[in-house]
Amino acid sequence: MIDKLHIDALAGILGDKGVVTRPEDLEAYETGARYDRGRTSLVLRPATTEEVSAVVAYCVTSGIALIPQSGNTGLVSGSTPDPSGDEAVLSLDRLAKRFELDLDNRSVRLDAGFRLSDLNRKLEEHGLFFPIDLGADPRIGGMIATNTGGSRFLKYGDVRRNTLGLKVVLADADGTVLDLQCDLRKNNTGVDWKQIFVGTSGAFGIVTECVLNLERLPQQTATALLVPASGAHVLPLLRAMEERLGAYLSAFEGMSKNAVTAAFAHVPSLKNPFQAGQVPDYVILAEISRTWAPREGEQSLDAVLESALAEIWEMEEAPLADAFVGPPHEIWALRHALSEGVKHLGKLIAFDVSFRRGDIMAFCDHMKAEMPSKFPDVTVCDFGHIGDGGVHFNLVVPKDSDLLKDETFEPRLREWVFAVAVEEYHGSFSAEHAIGRRNQAYYDLYTPDKLKDMAAGLKTLTSPAKLGSVRFG
Amino acid sequence: MIDKLHIDALAGILGDKGVVTRPEDLEAYETGARYDRGRTSLVLRPATTEEVSAVVAYCVTSGIALIPQSGNTGLVSGSTPDPSGDEAVLSLDRLAKRFELDLDNRSVRLDAGFRLSDLNRKLEEHGLFFPIDLGADPRIGGMIATNTGGSRFLKYGDVRRNTLGLKVVLADADGTVLDLQCDLRKNNTGVDWKQIFVGTSGAFGIVTECVLNLERLPQQTATALLVPASGAHVLPLLRAMEERLGAYLSAFEGMSKNAVTAAFAHVPSLKNPFQAGQVPDYVILAEISRTWAPREGEQSLDAVLESALAEIWEMEEAPLADAFVGPPHEIWALRHALSEGVKHLGKLIAFDVSFRRGDIMAFCDHMKAEMPSKFPDVTVCDFGHIGDGGVHFNLVVPKDSDLLKDETFEPRLREWVFAVAVEEYHGSFSAEHAIGRRNQAYYDLYTPDKLKDMAAGLKTLTSPAKLGSVRFG
Numbered sequence: 031m032i033d034k035l036h037i038d039a040l041a042g043i044l045g046d047k048g049v050v051t052r053p054e055d056l057e058a059y060e061t062g063a064r065y066d067r068g069r070t071s072l073v074l075r076p077a078t079t080e081e082v083s084a085v086v087a088y089c090v091t092s093g094i095a096l097i098p099q100s101g102n103t104g105l106v107s108g109s110t111p112d113p114s115g116d117e118a119v120l121s122l123d124r125l126a127k128r129f130e131l132d133l134d135n136r137s138v139r140l141d142a143g144f145r146l147s148d149l150n151r152k153l154e155e156h157g158l159f160f161p162i163d164l165g166a167d168p169r170i171g172g173m174i175a176t177n178t179g180g181s182r183f184l185k186y187g188d189v190r191r192n193t194l195g196l197k198v199v200l201a202d203a204d205g206t207v208l209d210l211q212c213d214l215r216k217n218n219t220g221v222d223w224k225q226i227f228v229g230t231s232g233a234f235g236i237v238t239e240c241v242l243n244l245e246r247l248p249q250q251t252a253t254a255l256l257v258p259a260s261g262a263h264v265l266p267l268l269r270a271m272e273e274r275l276g277a278y279l280s281a282f283e284g285m286s287k288n289a290v291t292a293a294f295a296h297v298p299s300l301k302n303p304f305q306a307g308q309v310p311d312y313v314i315l316a317e318i319s320r321t322w323a324p325r326e327g328e329q330s331l332d333a334v335l336e337s338a339l340a341e342i343w344e345m346e347e348a349p350l351a352d353a354f355v356g357p358p359h360e361i362w363a364l365r366h367a368l369s370e371g372v373k374h375l376g377k378l379i380a381f382d383v384s385f386r387r388g389d390i391m392a393f394c395d396h397m398k399a400e401m402p403s404k405f406p407d408v409t410v411c412d413f414g415h416i417g418d419g420g421v422h423f424n425l426v427v428p429k430d431s432d433l434l435k436d437e438t439f440e441p442r443l444r445e446w447v448f449a450v451a452v453e454e455y456h457g458s459f460s461a462e463h464a465i466g467r468r469n470q471a472y473y474d475l476y477t478p479d480k481l482k483d484m485a486a487g488l489k490t491l492t493s494p495a496k497l498g499s500v501r502f503g
Numbered sequence: 504m505i506d507k508l509h510i511d512a513l514a515g516i517l518g519d520k521g522v523v524t525r526p527e528d529l530e531a532y533e534t535g536a537r538y539d540r541g542r543t544s545l546v547l548r549p550a551t552t553e554e555v556s557a558v559v560a561y562c563v564t565s566g567i568a569l570i571p572q573s574g575n576t577g578l579v580s581g582s583t584p585d586p587s588g589d590e591a592v593l594s595l596d597r598l599a600k601r602f603e604l605d606l607d608n609r610s611v612r613l614d615a616g617f618r619l620s621d622l623n624r625k626l627e628e629h630g631l632f633f634p635i636d637l638g639a640d641p642r643i644g645g646m647i648a649t650n651t652g653g654s655r656f657l658k659y660g661d662v663r664r665n666t667l668g669l670k671v672v673l674a675d676a677d678g679t680v681l682d683l684q685c686d687l688r689k690n691n692t693g694v695d696w697k698q699i700f701v702g703t704s705g706a707f708g709i710v711t712e713c714v715l716n717l718e719r720l721p722q723q724t725a726t727a728l729l730v731p732a733s734g735a736h737v738l739p740l741l742r743a744m745e746e747r748l749g750a751y752l753s754a755f756e757g758m759s760k761n762a763v764t765a766a767f768a769h770v771p772s773l774k775n776p777f778q779a780g781q782v783p784d785y786v787i788l789a790e791i792s793r794t795w796a797p798r799e800g801e802q803s804l805d806a807v808l809e810s811a812l813a814e815i816w817e818m819e820e821a822p823l824a825d826a827f828v829g830p831p832h833e834i835w836a837l838r839h840a841l842s843e844g845v846k847h848l849g850k851l852i853a854f855d856v857s858f859r860r861g862d863i864m865a866f867c868d869h870m871k872a873e874m875p876s877k878f879p880d881v882t883v884c885d886f887g888h889i890g891d892g893g894v895h896f897n898l899v900v901p902k903d904s905d906l907l908k909d910e911t912f913e914p915r916l917r918e919w920v921f922a923v924a925v926e927e928y929h930g931s932f933s934a935e936h937a938i939g940r941r942n943q944a945y946y947d948l949y950t951p952d953k954l955k956d957m958a959a960g961l962k963t964l965t966s967p968a969k970l971g972s973v974r975f976g
Contacts, residue, residue, distance in 0.1 A: 134738040134861030135892070136745070157746065177691045185750075188689065191664055206953065216661070216857040216893045216934040218650045218702040220946055220975070221958050225698035229691040246749055265607040272609070273630065276719050276794030277658075277750035321749030325810055329801050337798055384689040388607030419608070420689045458690040465693065473693055480679065485694050487964040491957050502693070 031115055032072045036092055040074060043084045048075045048124070059119045060111060063103040063166065065468070068111035070097075072118040077125060079197055079207060079238040086236065087205030089118060090495040096120045096201065098232040098498055100172025101145060105382070106466030108231045108499050109172065122171045125238060131156065137194055137213050139241045142171030153244060157321075161186035161245040165366070171237045176464040177229030181365075184417035185280040185319075186245060188462070189228065196224045197239035201493035213241040226488065231464050232498040234489065248280070248319035252331040253361035254339065255303060255354045256314040261391045263349035264312060267342070268387070268416060270349060271316060274338040278331075281317035282417035283365055286394070289411040289424070293364060293371030300367055303354040310352070312391075314416070315365050317358065365413075372411045372424055377434060379408075379443060381423040383451045384461035390414065390421055393455045397423070397447070405443060407431040420461040423447065452476050467499045504588055505545045509565055513547060516557045521548045521597070532592045533584060536576040536639065538941070541584035543570075543592050550597040552670055552680060552711040559709065560678030562591060563968040569593045569674065571705040571971055573645025574618060578855070579939030581704045581972050582645065595644045598711060604629065610667055610686050612714045615644030626717060630794075634659035634718040638839070644710045649937040650702030654838075657890035658753040658792075659718060661935070662701065669697045670712035674966035686714040699961065704937045705971040707962065721753070721792035725804040726834040727812065728776060728827045729787040734864045736822035737785060740815070741860070741889060743822060744789060747811040751804075754790035755890035756838055759867070762884040762897070766837060766844030773840055776827040783825070785864075787889070788838050790831065838886075845884045845897055850907060852881075852916060854896040856924045857934035863887070863894055866928045870896070870920070878916060880904040893934040896920065925949050940972045 041049040050056060050073035059073045074096075076082045089096050095117045099109040111117040125143035132138065133156060140149065147167045150159050162173065163180040174196065179188040186192065195212035199205055210224045227235050258264045268282055291309050294302050304310065318335055329337075332355060339353050372378055385393055394412050401408055407427055414421035425443070433439045451457040452472075459472045477485075485502040514522040523529060523546035532546045547569075549555045562569050568590045572582040584590040598616035605611065606629060613622065620640045623632050635646065636653040647669070652661040659665065668685040672678055683697045700708050731737045741755055764782050767775050777783065791808055802810075805828060812826050845851055858866055867885050874881055880900055887894035898916065906912045924930040925945075932945045950958075958975040 132859060132861065133742065135859040137859075179689050183689065187664070190695075191660070208953065209951075212931075213859050213929075214857050214931050214934075215860075215891045216652050216656065216888075217931040218935060218937045219931055219933050219942070220938065220950055220954070221699055221703055221961060222663075222701070223954060223957065226694055228695070230694055246745060269606065272719060272794075274795050321745075322747050322811075325814075327802055327806065327810060333800065337800060338795075341798075384687050386605060386608040386610075386686050387688075388605065415689075418688045456686075458685075458687050458692055460692050461687075461689040462691060464691045469692070477693055478682075480681065481693070481696060484696065484964050488694060488961070491960040491964075 032094060032118055036094060037072055040085055040088060043088065044074060044076055044081055048077065048081065050075065059099060059102070059121060062107060062110045064105055066107045066110045069113050069115040070111040070117055070119050071115055074118055074120045075124045076120070077127070079199065082120070082125070082199045082236055082238050083205035083207050085120065086199050086201055087203060090201055090203050090205070094118050095496045098122070098236045100142070100175065101166070101168035103166035103168045104172060104176055104463065104466060105380070106460065106463045106468040108176065108464060108466030112467070120236065122169055128239060132213065135213060136244050137241055138244060139211065139213060139239065140170065141239055142169065142174070142237045144170050146170065146173065154247065157247050158244040159247050160242055161192065162189055170240060174228055174237045174240060175230065175232045177462070179418065179420060179462040181283060181415060182280050183415060184282060185277070190225070192243040193224060193228060193240060194243055195241035196227055196237055198227050198235035198237055200235045201495040201497040208235065211239060211241055229464055231466055231500045233500045233502050234492045246321035248321055249323045250331045251317060251319040251358045252335040253315065253317045253356065253358045254335060255356070255361060255364070256316055256350060257310040257352035258312055258314060259349050259351045261312055261395060264314065264391050264416060265388050267314065267349035270342045270345065271338065274341060275318050278318035278320060278334070279316070280319045281315060283315040283413065284390070284416040285313045285315065285365065285368060285413040286411060287311050288409055289368045289372055289413045290364065292375050292411060293367040296371045296374040297367040300364055301360050303356070315361055368413050372426055375409065375411070375426040376428040376431070377426065379425045379427065379440060381447055382461050382463045383423050383457050383459060384420045385455055385457040387416065387419045389455050389457065390416060390419060393451065393457065394421065394423070397450065404446065405433065407433050408443070448472055465500045470500060473500070505567060505591055509567060510545055513558055513561060516561065517547060517549055517554055521550065521554065523548065532572060532575070532594060535580060535583045537578055539580045539583045542586055542588040543584040543590055544588055545591040547591055547593045548597045549593070550600070552672065555593070555672045555709060555711050556678035556680050558593065559672050559674055560676060563674055563676050563678070567591050568969045571595070571709045573615070573648065574639070574641035576639035576641045577645060577649055577936065577939060578853070579933070579936045579941040581649065581937060581939030585940070593709065595642055601712060605686065608686060609717050610714055611717060612684065612686065612712065613643065614712055615642065615647070615710045617643050619643065619646065627720065630720050631717040632720045633715055634665065635662055643713060647701055647710045647713060648703065648705045650935070652891065652893060652935040654756060654888060655753050656888060657755060658750070663698070665716040666697060666701060666713060667716055668714035669700055669710055671700050671708035671710055673708045674968040674970040681708065684712060684714055702937055704939055704973045706973045706975050707965045719794035721794055722796045723804040724790060724792040724831045725808040726788065726790045726829065726831045727808060728829070728834060728837070729789055729823060730783040730825035731785055731787060732822050732824045734785055734868060737787065737864050737889060738861050740787065740822035743815045743818065744811070747814060748791050751791035751793060751807070752789070753792045754788060756788040756886065757863070757889040758786045758788065758838065758841060758886040759884060760784050761882055762841045762845055762886045763837065765848050765884060766840040769844045769847040770840040773837055774833050776829070788834055841886050845899055848882065848884070848899040849901040849904070850899065852898045852900065852913060854920055855934050855936045856896050856930050856932060857893045858928055858930040860889065860892045862928050862930065863889060863892060866924065866930065867894070867896070870923065877919065878906065880906050881916070921945055938973045943973060946973070
């Protein structure tokens, strides 16, 4: 519990709107998007960088541990308080005023508490967007702290690539404000300090403002569902598409038969282009897009996609067995229904792993082959971003399985999946969700001692006080 | 001078090929590409990461200062020894064996001593390239240490964006090898340590191997010289081009009248599309490209460019006054002749600065207006990368000017240009050349104390011994 005297002092800094203490109001801040329920007796809601600095200075001096919380949509328990009730949540939800669009520079300077959807709504009239495409609707500060990627990484990259500058408050006795808020694209004048605050779960500082690169909104999009000739043809198919469509290619998503079948079975609104009962072993969603309106004399984007597919069809050892070009909303509806469909099969245990692109299918095949002997009731329903190497390696256990009565089951399962992913396939145990409390043990396990020591040193250099959910020190 | 005993010990580690001591052989390593002549009595040429580690450990333990040197093509005195003769050069020129191409992952793992041209020659048969386009032919390790950008930044980004992983040797008593050689595109499992070695002139460690992202080679290119309606129309023209050509746009280079006139006057092979004596105040080189071969039914790329320009031509307040679509080699010949042309005018004093894109023209106009009263003999011959905000702000002084007899002239000029660029226009004093000895004073001047302290702390954490030309500690 946090002492009443401290709460009063913090209310003095932030005003009544800036401090939440009523249990019914605290609940939303205690509860993660999908997992997790922690406890807190105090949520701080500063509305400016200066207020963040003042409350951080107060809390550091008074020994109150802080959990920065942005949209709270993360999946690794990075933004919820622990169960002790001793941590105060520092929410960014009122830090959403500053919005300075620079059309010439194709960038925006804004407070870190903006939601992605609000940002993109404001940008739409200018034909621009922040090109990170996600299922959730996070706030920007949290997107920076987790370095989210999403489904269009192949074309636009991740948050790191699209962040030009940051303003950060450090967890020291002064609540030091670091102004790294450069809006330049080319600048090599020393250490690029913003990089250490991207993807590190808020442990090194609280992002309060940022300058983001923006991209032109696509005005034409063409999509297809592709059936590779076999699992071994998925990468040749990707390479053939990259060769023929280059910078047009904006998504190349893979979906396993199990995931697709579950979606068709449980989301009746979906159009099924395949013969009933004939869902292929693997399906690719390919999207191409361009940023200008259709122009006279120019081939339509559907025709561009069709002629590229026709060329691929005629290759020797063609990697393509079948293809369905269709309207983007119908094609993406299947991709977006996968999570929903899979959840109907039982308890979902999700892994966000990544590999060299050529190893994705091999990893999934390996796991499918081993699973029956290791964990007989578990079904693999993988899907993911083949174009960038990320896999949502989703496992499902029937709700009545005995495995779920065994407390050691989930830890054993996680340990095995990560061991194969990291040790055998040189993959990552967290592709785009960062660390959080949920992955702390794997950070501890898989990070070389020298890098752990350096991270601890960096923590001392920047934010010596405890900050956030991850222990780097 | 370096003691003979040490030289013998190092020859014992590296073999005879790995140690250079003959004055006539040392000269190339003592001399920078454009500026600078230092002195050394010893060049070390390790051929593997293990040899780098062994010689670094020896030199750190023995107190021998090391200057890592890659292609030695940099422009900020970053890779040449100082005049004392006490520094040993550690050259990467024999570290060029490992070359592991991963076509599925569109990446290559290679030793850092490869030259850019050699890398791209090996990639060409696969239709791939490392998409950093430069006038010089550096080695890859140096490109990482300076985070080069170049003329196609607008489309492909800088070296940072295209570096997936690194192997680095730290300047400590063990010559610790840090393996950050990840070949994943999505990976968020802690501090992304590779970022601190990019663009920091080798002060935090010596890059010995890397994994690079590769892109598809363009198969079609269309180019034009564009005349903006006025200086104020340069940015509206860029925005109109981005709106209509999106991911096709691969260069948008600006060239001032002074630079273009000098090129036409002194490089007779150039084709001049303008009326004689009618060089416009400002000229844009625009390039669009795509990565596939011409396809039946598809508009030619020249036609795409022409129809976009026709649309821009018909805009209200059209930003375009004239346009010449022509073959890429002719159009680029002008851009590549600018440096040569400008050098004929007198002594060249070059600045590599950058701005928000919307501030480039304002800065150049400001300087052109002020120059006659500040430094009457100096002519501004600017050109640069409008698409990414970088400007080669080149100043020329006639060889017979009295200014060149005044020792205080060049320091006063530099001080003034950087003060206006950084303090008034919030620009960068080094867009894509990094720091080196040449920009050390400006790093010291313009870096906030807190960031200097953090950099000193980071130096202690990584490479506590002196390394390279820049003092971060």
